[in-house]
Amino acid sequence: MLKTTVVCFLASYCCAFACELIQLKWRRALGRILALVFGAAGLVAQTFYLLQRSSVAQLPPLLSSDHDWLLVLAWVAVLVYLFVSLTDGESGIGLLMWPVILVLVISAQFVTSSTRLELDYHRRWGILHASMLVLGTAGVLLGFVLSLLYLWQHRRLKRRETLSGPLKLPNLELTERLNRWAILTAVPLLTFGVASGFGLSIFAKNGEVPAIWTDPVVIGSGITWLLMGGLFVWLLTQKRSPGRQVALLTAWSCGFLLVMLVGLQVLTSAIGIRHGTPASVPLEKRGQS
Amino acid sequence: MNLLVLYCTHQTTPLAIRERLAFASPEQLTAAYSKLNERFPDTELVVLSTCNRVELYVARPTDADPLTPPLLAQFLSEFHGVPLDEFVGELRAATGAEAVRHLYEVISSLDSMVLGEPQIVNQVREAYRVAEKHGGCGPIIHTLFQGAIRTSSRVRTETRLAEGKVSIASVAVGDFAKSIFDHFADKVVLVIGAGEMAEETLRYLKDEGVRDIVVVNRSLDRAQRIATEWGGRAVPWSQLNDCLGAADVIVSTTGADKPIVDAGLFKRVRAADSRRTTFILDLGAPRDFASDVGKLDNVFLYDIDCLKKTCEENRKARVGEIDRARQIVDEETARFVSEFYRRASGDVVSRLMQDWHGVSKDELDRLFHKLPHLDEKDREQIERTVERIVNKLLHPPLEALKDEAREGTPHGLINALKRLFGLQD
Incomplete structure (x- = not known):
C-alpha cells in the first residue's frame, strides 16, 4: 500500500485553502479547479494513511486511537466540502471549512495515537459508538460552518454591502434551513453515540472494560451534548425560528462542542492523562506484536 | 469582402x-x-x-x-x-x-x-x-x-x-433579495404606490417566480391596473397596515413627502409574526420608510441611495473590462477576415494540389509498370518520397497565398498561380 504521512495531506489541504483565499480576489475557474484537485488529492492521501494505520492496528480507524478519530472527522469534513463545492462552486464554504479541517488535522498530531485494546473486545459496540459520535460531530461541524456563513451574509445584508470580488455567499433562507437540518440530524446521532458510550461503561463496572466516568473528555462532551440537546429541543418547539438567533446559538454551541472535544483531547494528552485506558498501547508496538 | x-x-x-x-x-x-x-x-x-x-x-x-x-x-x-x-x-x-x-x-x-x-x-x-x-x-x-x-x-x-448588476431594480433583486430568500414562489410581495421603478422591480421578481402580489395605492384604480398587469390583487389604502404585517417583500414607491412607516408602526403591525424575514425596497424619494425600520431584527431595508452606490461600483468595474473585451473583438474580427479570404483562395489551393498529385500518380504508375520486380514495400517507399517532394515544392507558393489572404482576397496571386500552373476556371 502507498506510504503516506500526515504532512502529505496537510500540505494538500493548505494548498486548497490558499486557492480558496486567492479566489477572494481573483475568481477564476482554474482557482476553483485547483482547490478541488488539492482537496481531492489530500483526501486520497488521508484515506491511504488511515487505512495504513488501521491495518497495523488491526482495528477500524474510528477505534484505533484519538489521533485517528480526529482524522476521520477531518476526512468526513473534506468529503462534505468536496460535495458542496462540486454542487455549488461559488458557495464560499471552503473559506470557513478549511480552517476547521486544518485545525482538526493539526490537533490530531497532539493527541494520543495509542490504540484502545479494550474496544477490541466489544468491537461492534465500539464501532457504533465511535461512528455515531464522529457523524454527529461532523453534523455539528457543518452546523458551525453554516451558522458562520449565515452570520457573514446577515452582516453584509444589514450593512448593505456588496461582496468584494466575485465571491457569492449562500442565501439566508437556505443556510438557515440547512443549519437547522444539520443540528436536528447531529443531536440524535450524538445522543446515540453518548448512550452507547454509557452502555460500554456499564460493562466496565462488570470488570470487562475500564470505567470512563472520570475521563475529562467524556465529561466535557457530556456537558456540551446537554447544550446541543437544549438547542435541539428549542429548535423543535419554535414555530418560526429567528434566523440570526439560531445562527448565533448554533455557532456558539457548536463552536463550544468542537473546542471542548478537540481542546480537551489535546490538553489531556499534553498533561499525560490518558483518555482511554491503561490497556492502550502505542500503535508502533502493536504493529510489531 | x-x-x-x-x-x-x-x-x-x-x-x-x-x-x-x-x-x-x-x-x-x-x-x-x-x-x-x-x-x-x-x-x-x-x-x-x-x-x-x-x-x-x-x-x-x-x-x-x-x-x-x-x-x-x-x-x-x-x-x-x-x-x-x-x-x-x-x-x-x-x-x-x-x-x-x-x-x-x-x-x-x-x-x-x-x-x-x-x-x-x-x-x-x-x-x-x-x-x-x-x-x-x-x-x-x-x-x-x-x-x-x-x-x-x-x-x-x-x-x-x-x-455585477447595474440597474437599481436588478441590484435590489439580484444582489440583495436573492441573498435573503432561496425561492420566491411562496413569498408575499407588497407594492406600495405605482411608480415605474416598482413595476421594473416586479418584472425581476416575477422572473424569480413570485406569485402572490398585493398592490396598495391611494388611487385604487391605478392599483388595480398594476395588479391586473402583473397578476396580483389590488387592496385599498386603508388596509396598508394589514398588508405590511403579512408581506415578505415590500416595494415602496409613493410620492409621500415624509416617511409613511416608522419602526414603531412596523413593529406593531408585525407583532403577530415578528420573526418573519422581510426585505424592504424603498424606492421613494423622499423615503417612505424611516431608517430605524432597518434596525429591526429580520428586516432588511434598502433605499435608492445605497442601491445607486452599488450600481455605480458595478458600472465602474465593467468599464475596466472594456479594453479586454475590445481585444477579443479584434481577435475574432481578424479570425473571420482571415477565414473568409482563406476560403476565397481555397479553391485554387485544392486544384493546384489535385493537379500536382495527379501528375505524380500518373508518373509513378508508369514507373512501376516499367519496374515490375519492385515489391509492395519498395513501391510504398517510392510513393511516399514522391508525395513528400510534391508537398515540399507546393509549400512556398501556398504559404505565400495564405499570407496574402490575411489582408484581403489575393486576386493578383491567384491569377498568377492560375496562369503559371495552367489551372482552368
Missing part, C-alpha cells in the same frame, strides 16, 4: 427617428424580408431591430456588384414611408472588416446603453434565426453570425464585463 451594414443606434440617432425606422412586429419583419429579397436577389441579409438600434446586414459574393448605403436607405424610406431627407443624415454604414467588428461589438454589448447587458445576445440570435427562416442567410452571414455568437460567449467568459 462584399459585406455592408447600415445602422442607426441610440448613440447616433434620436429615439424619434429610430422608432419610425424600427421593424416592430413579426409581420413587419416578414414583409421587410419579402421586399428585400425581391429588390436585392442573391443577397444574404439580416435585419436587427431592437429598441436601441435598427441595423441591416447585407452580404454578396465577392464577384457580385456591391450594395451601397444609399440603396438600403432608399429601401428603408420606401418601406416605412419616411422621407429620406428626414433620417439619411442619422444613418451610419460600415463595410468589410469594419462591418464585422461592428456586429461583434454590438453582440458583446460594447455598443449597448447598459454595458454588459445580456439581452442583446438573444436579440442578435433571434434576428439571425428570423433571417434564416426567411431565406436571408448564406455562407457569409452564417459564418459572420456564428462568429458573433462565439465572440459574445468569449467576452462573457473571459472578461467581467457582464458581472
Whole structure:
C-alpha cells in the first residue's frame, strides 16, 4: 500500500485553502479547479494513511486511537466540502471549512495515537459508538460552518454591502434551513453515540472494560451534548425560528462542542492523562506484536 | 469582402427617428424580408431591430456588384414611408472588416446603453434565426453570425464585463433579495404606490417566480391596473397596515413627502409574526420608510441611495473590462477576415494540389509498370518520397497565398498561380 504521512495531506489541504483565499480576489475557474484537485488529492492521501494505520492496528480507524478519530472527522469534513463545492462552486464554504479541517488535522498530531485494546473486545459496540459520535460531530461541524456563513451574509445584508470580488455567499433562507437540518440530524446521532458510550461503561463496572466516568473528555462532551440537546429541543418547539438567533446559538454551541472535544483531547494528552485506558498501547508496538 | 451594414443606434440617432425606422412586429419583419429579397436577389441579409438600434446586414459574393448605403436607405424610406431627407443624415454604414467588428461589438454589448447587458445576445440570435427562416442567410452571414455568437460567449467568459448588476431594480433583486430568500414562489410581495421603478422591480421578481402580489395605492384604480398587469390583487389604502404585517417583500414607491412607516408602526403591525424575514425596497424619494425600520431584527431595508452606490461600483468595474473585451473583438474580427479570404483562395489551393498529385500518380504508375520486380514495400517507399517532394515544392507558393489572404482576397496571386500552373476556371 502507498506510504503516506500526515504532512502529505496537510500540505494538500493548505494548498486548497490558499486557492480558496486567492479566489477572494481573483475568481477564476482554474482557482476553483485547483482547490478541488488539492482537496481531492489530500483526501486520497488521508484515506491511504488511515487505512495504513488501521491495518497495523488491526482495528477500524474510528477505534484505533484519538489521533485517528480526529482524522476521520477531518476526512468526513473534506468529503462534505468536496460535495458542496462540486454542487455549488461559488458557495464560499471552503473559506470557513478549511480552517476547521486544518485545525482538526493539526490537533490530531497532539493527541494520543495509542490504540484502545479494550474496544477490541466489544468491537461492534465500539464501532457504533465511535461512528455515531464522529457523524454527529461532523453534523455539528457543518452546523458551525453554516451558522458562520449565515452570520457573514446577515452582516453584509444589514450593512448593505456588496461582496468584494466575485465571491457569492449562500442565501439566508437556505443556510438557515440547512443549519437547522444539520443540528436536528447531529443531536440524535450524538445522543446515540453518548448512550452507547454509557452502555460500554456499564460493562466496565462488570470488570470487562475500564470505567470512563472520570475521563475529562467524556465529561466535557457530556456537558456540551446537554447544550446541543437544549438547542435541539428549542429548535423543535419554535414555530418560526429567528434566523440570526439560531445562527448565533448554533455557532456558539457548536463552536463550544468542537473546542471542548478537540481542546480537551489535546490538553489531556499534553498533561499525560490518558483518555482511554491503561490497556492502550502505542500503535508502533502493536504493529510489531 | 462584399459585406455592408447600415445602422442607426441610440448613440447616433434620436429615439424619434429610430422608432419610425424600427421593424416592430413579426409581420413587419416578414414583409421587410419579402421586399428585400425581391429588390436585392442573391443577397444574404439580416435585419436587427431592437429598441436601441435598427441595423441591416447585407452580404454578396465577392464577384457580385456591391450594395451601397444609399440603396438600403432608399429601401428603408420606401418601406416605412419616411422621407429620406428626414433620417439619411442619422444613418451610419460600415463595410468589410469594419462591418464585422461592428456586429461583434454590438453582440458583446460594447455598443449597448447598459454595458454588459445580456439581452442583446438573444436579440442578435433571434434576428439571425428570423433571417434564416426567411431565406436571408448564406455562407457569409452564417459564418459572420456564428462568429458573433462565439465572440459574445468569449467576452462573457473571459472578461467581467457582464458581472455585477447595474440597474437599481436588478441590484435590489439580484444582489440583495436573492441573498435573503432561496425561492420566491411562496413569498408575499407588497407594492406600495405605482411608480415605474416598482413595476421594473416586479418584472425581476416575477422572473424569480413570485406569485402572490398585493398592490396598495391611494388611487385604487391605478392599483388595480398594476395588479391586473402583473397578476396580483389590488387592496385599498386603508388596509396598508394589514398588508405590511403579512408581506415578505415590500416595494415602496409613493410620492409621500415624509416617511409613511416608522419602526414603531412596523413593529406593531408585525407583532403577530415578528420573526418573519422581510426585505424592504424603498424606492421613494423622499423615503417612505424611516431608517430605524432597518434596525429591526429580520428586516432588511434598502433605499435608492445605497442601491445607486452599488450600481455605480458595478458600472465602474465593467468599464475596466472594456479594453479586454475590445481585444477579443479584434481577435475574432481578424479570425473571420482571415477565414473568409482563406476560403476565397481555397479553391485554387485544392486544384493546384489535385493537379500536382495527379501528375505524380500518373508518373509513378508508369514507373512501376516499367519496374515490375519492385515489391509492395519498395513501391510504398517510392510513393511516399514522391508525395513528400510534391508537398515540399507546393509549400512556398501556398504559404505565400495564405499570407496574402490575411489582408484581403489575393486576386493578383491567384491569377498568377492560375496562369503559371495552367489551372482552368
